[in-house]
Amino acid sequence: xxxxxxFCAAARALDVVGDRWTLLIVRELLTQGPxxxxxxxxxxxxxxxxxxxxxxxxxxxxxxxxxxxxxxxIATSLFRLTPRGEELRPVIExxxxxxxxxxxxxxxxxxxxxxxxxxxxxxxxRGRARSGPPVTIEVQTGDRPVLIEARGKxxxxxxxxxxxxxxxxxxxxxxxxxxxAGELDLDSACAQGLxxxxxxxxxxxxxxxxxxxxxxxxx
Amino acid sequence: xxxxxxFCAAARALDVVGDRWTLLIVRELLTQGPxxxxxxxxxxxxxxxxxxxxxxxxxxxxxxxxxxxxxxxIATSLFRLTPRGEELRPVIExxxxxxxxxxxxxxxxxxxxxxxxxxxxxxxxRGRARSGPPVTIEVQTGDRPVLIEARGKxxxxxxxxxxxxxxxxxxxxxxxxxxxAGELDLDSACAQGLxxxxxxxxxxxxxxxxxxxxxxxxx
DNA sequence: CAGCATCCGCTTTGATACTG
DNA sequence: CAGTATCAAAGCGGATGCTG
Numbered sequence: 061x062x063x064x065x066x067f068c069a070a071a072r073a074l075d076v077v078g079d080r081w082t083l084l085i086v087r088e089l090l091t092q093g094p095x096x097x098x099x100x101x102x103x104x105x106x107x108x109x110x111x112x113x114x115x116x117x118x119x120x121x122x123x124x125x126x127x128x129x130x131x132x133x134i135a136t137s138l139f140r141l142t143p144r145g146e147e148l149r150p151v152i153e154x155x156x157x158x159x160x161x162x163x164x165x166x167x168x169x170x171x172x173x174x175x176x177x178x179x180x181x182x183x184x185x186r187g188r189a190r191s192g193p194p195v196t197i198e199v200q201t202g203d204r205p206v207l208i209e210a211r212g213k214x215x216x217x218x219x220x221x222x223x224x225x226x227x228x229x230x231x232x233x234x235x236x237x238x239x240x241a242g243e244l245d246l247d248s249a250c251a252q253g254l255x256x257x258x259x260x261x262x263x264x265x266x267x268x269x270x271x272x273x274x275x276x277x278x279x
Numbered sequence: 280x281x282x283x284x285x286f287c288a289a290a291r292a293l294d295v296v297g298d299r300w301t302l303l304i305v306r307e308l309l310t311q312g313p314x315x316x317x318x319x320x321x322x323x324x325x326x327x328x329x330x331x332x333x334x335x336x337x338x339x340x341x342x343x344x345x346x347x348x349x350x351x352x353i354a355t356s357l358f359r360l361t362p363r364g365e366e367l368r369p370v371i372e373x374x375x376x377x378x379x380x381x382x383x384x385x386x387x388x389x390x391x392x393x394x395x396x397x398x399x400x401x402x403x404x405r406g407r408a409r410s411g412p413p414v415t416i417e418v419q420t421g422d423r424p425v426l427i428e429a430r431g432k433x434x435x436x437x438x439x440x441x442x443x444x445x446x447x448x449x450x451x452x453x454x455x456x457x458x459x460a461g462e463l464d465l466d467s468a469c470a471q472g473l474x475x476x477x478x479x480x481x482x483x484x485x486x487x488x489x490x491x492x493x494x495x496x497x498x
Numbered sequence: 499c500a501g502c503a504t505c506c507g508c509t510t511t512g513a514t515a516c517t518g
Numbered sequence: 519c520a521g522t523a524t525c526a527a528a529g530c531g532g533a534t535g536c537t538g
Contacts, residue, residue, distance in 0.1 A: 062299075062511090062528085064325060067385055067452055068395040070306055070371050073378030078299070080281075080530075087289055097501055106283065108531050113502055136500060147377055152289050154369040159292030172286040180288060233286055281509085281530085299511075316520050327512050332521060355519065 061118065076122045077148065081107050082115055083155070086141070086148050089125065091178040092219065094140035105171040124148070156180060163234065172233055174202035175219045181208065184241045185215040188268050195262040198225040201236050210266050227258030242268035280337065295341045296367065300326050301334055302374070305360070305367050308344065310397040311438065313359035324390040343367070375399060382453065391452055393421035394438045400427065403460045404434040407487050414481040417444040420455050429485050446477030461487030 061079060064071040077083050081104065088103040089095060095103070101112060116139060119125045124145035128138040141148075156179055177199065185208070197208040198221060205221045229236060231254035238244040239254065246263060248270075250256055256263070280298060283290040296302050300323065307322040308314060314322070320331060335358060338344045343364035347357040360367075375398055396418065404427070416427040417440060424440045448455060450473035457463040458473065465482060467489075469475055475482070 064303065065386070065389050066303075066324065066395070067382065067389045067391040068306070069375040069378035069382055069399055071303060071378070072381035072385070073374040074302060076378070076381065078302075080297070083293060083297075084283065084285075084290060087287070098499090101501095105285065106531085108533095109501080110503070110532095111530070150373040151370070151377060154373045155292040156288040158366055158370055159288035159290070159295070162291040162295065163286065163288055166286055166291070167284070170284050170286045176285070176287040320520090325512085327514090328521070329513095329523080330511065 073151075076124070077151070079115065079118070081111060082119065083148070083152065085112070085115055085119065086124070086145065087152050087176075087179075089139065089141045089145070090149055090152060091175045094128070094138045096136050096138060100139065103173055103175065105173075119145070152179065153183065156183070163237070172202050174199075174204045174206050177201070177206055177233065177236065178217045178219070180237060181206070181217045181240055182215065184237075184268070185210075185217070185266050187213070188215070188266060190265050192265050195226045195259075195265050196222055196224070197258075197262060197266065198222060198228045199236055200228065200230045201233050208266060215266055225258065226262035227256065227260070229263075230255040230257075240267060242270050245270035292370075295343070296370070298334065298337070300330060301338065302367070302371065304331070304334055304338065305343070305364065306371050306395075306398070308358065308360045308364070309368055309371060310394045313347070313357045315355050315357060319358065322392055322394065324392075338364070371398065372402065375402070382456070391421050393418075393423045393425050396420070396425055396452065396455065397436045397438070399456060400425070400436045400459055401434065403456075403487070404429075404436070404485050406432070407434070407485060409484050411484050414445045414478075414484050415441055415443070416477075416481060416485065417441060417447045418455055419447065419449045420452050427485060434485055444477065445481035446475065446479070448482075449474040449476075459486060461489050464489035 063075045066072075077086065084104055085100060088100050092099060092103060097112070101107065101109065104112065116125065116127070120127055123142055125139050126142055128140060130136050130138065160180065194209070194211045199206045199208065204219055207218055207220045207222060207225070209216045209218070229239070231249070235244070235249055235252060235254050239246065239249045244252075246256060246260065246267075282294045285291075296305065303323055304319060307319050311318060311322060316331070320326065320328065323331065335344065335346070339346055342361055344358050345361055347359060349355050349357065379399065410432075413428070413430045418425045418427060423438055426437055426439045426441060426444070428435045428437070448458070450468065454463070454468055454471060454473050458465065458468045463471075465475060465479065465486075
């Protein structure tokens with residue numbers, strides 16, 4: 061809330077989104093889409109409820125999000141990013157890219173939500189989809205499953221489940237990420253505890269070529 | 280300093296660079312190169328000296344900067360980004376891109392340092408250099424001048440001065456930025472207070488084609 | 499129950515003064 | 519020049535209570 065009061069674009073951006081929790085709220089809305097208050101609360105373990113309310117007010121005042129009052133009968137209000145707020149995606153992307161190596165040295169007590177995989181998975185799979193029939197892969201690694209859907213040349217990742225996935229992956233988040241980054245091939249991942257069911261061809265459709273299978277990974 | 284403790288790359292990045300002032304210190308080192316303590320202090324108007332010292336300690340501990348103790352006799356220590364710290368450039372870039380529109384509504388009391396122009400000018404001029412002989416343009420708008428140097432296809436911007444610039448620009452930061460972003464042509468800018476000396480062809484070598492000269496700009 | 503507001507103890511920040 | 523020391527003010531985290 062305290063401005064740097066500097067004629068510098070980056071400093072101005074930090075005036076708006078530089079407060080604690082603010083960019084993580086944006087991350088939630090980017091990965092989950094429009095959220096209720098409680099959805100945000102669940103996706104931000106550790107935040108104090110009054111802080112969440114205050115940040116949401118600030119973000120709305122600054123044109124980053126809108127609050128959508130739901131229709132009268134049984135209802136709840138939705139928070140969603142404005143187009144201007146959507147434009148923060150590259151900021152989160154850049155931070156995620158830079159922070160990715162730091163995930164190696166995480167305490168295993170760290171909180172995790174499955175939808176946090178959406179951005180890194182989409183980034184790692186972007187443009188990697190090979191031609192072929194559309195495939196759906198379900199990933200089970202946290203509270204809820206996520207779906208990797210490859211259609212044509214692009215790959216989408218979203219929270220959800222489906223009865224007819226072509227393949228199912230189950231394992232710790234680091235294993236999933238290493239596999240989908242091409243740091244680990246499927247057999248190595250399975251040796252480290254990954255469970256795989258379904259069509260290996262479906263996985264091959266989206267997984268990048270493995271670059272080095274000698275890397276030992278913790279957990 | 281307080282970790283979010285979340286298994287999320289963006290959150291991990293914010294654990295390291297999310298504290299107040301931290302990313303602005305990185306901005307200083309990106310735009311000024313290796314800095315002495317006082318250089319940083321001057322480039323960060325408003326920071327408390329104890330905070331600067333503490334942030335520098337943290338950044339060093341996290342491998343973002345190194346402190347280079349100077350040789351014994353008359354000396355001073357230098358802070359510089361590590362390669363890992365250099366990789367934060369995209370983060371600052373993304374923030375600057377997002378924050379640029381907010382510069383329109385700045386109070387005129389805002390602090391300014393000329394080297395803050397380096398990143399936005401380089402971004403706006405990137406790939407815009409037309410073929411032709413090398414040119415140097417001096418920009419005088421703050422405490423110290425900056426030089427725009429076009430050599431071949433790329434353009435570099437750095438703090439400095441030269442006796443033989445092909446052209447000299449003098450005016451407020453918003454005017455300079457609008458001009459170099461192609462939002463204003465030279466004549467319009469001059470009508471709003473910009474002073475120009477030298478070779479108009481030299482400016483044309485790096486300035487993008489003007490897109491709309493009807494925009495009124497404050498200051 | 500969703501969506502906060504209030505209160506309280508603790509930590510971080512900001513401003514200034516002082517030191518090797 | 520390059521910080522450390524000190525202290526007041528603001529921000530944060532956690533718990534609890536209120537309201538539709």
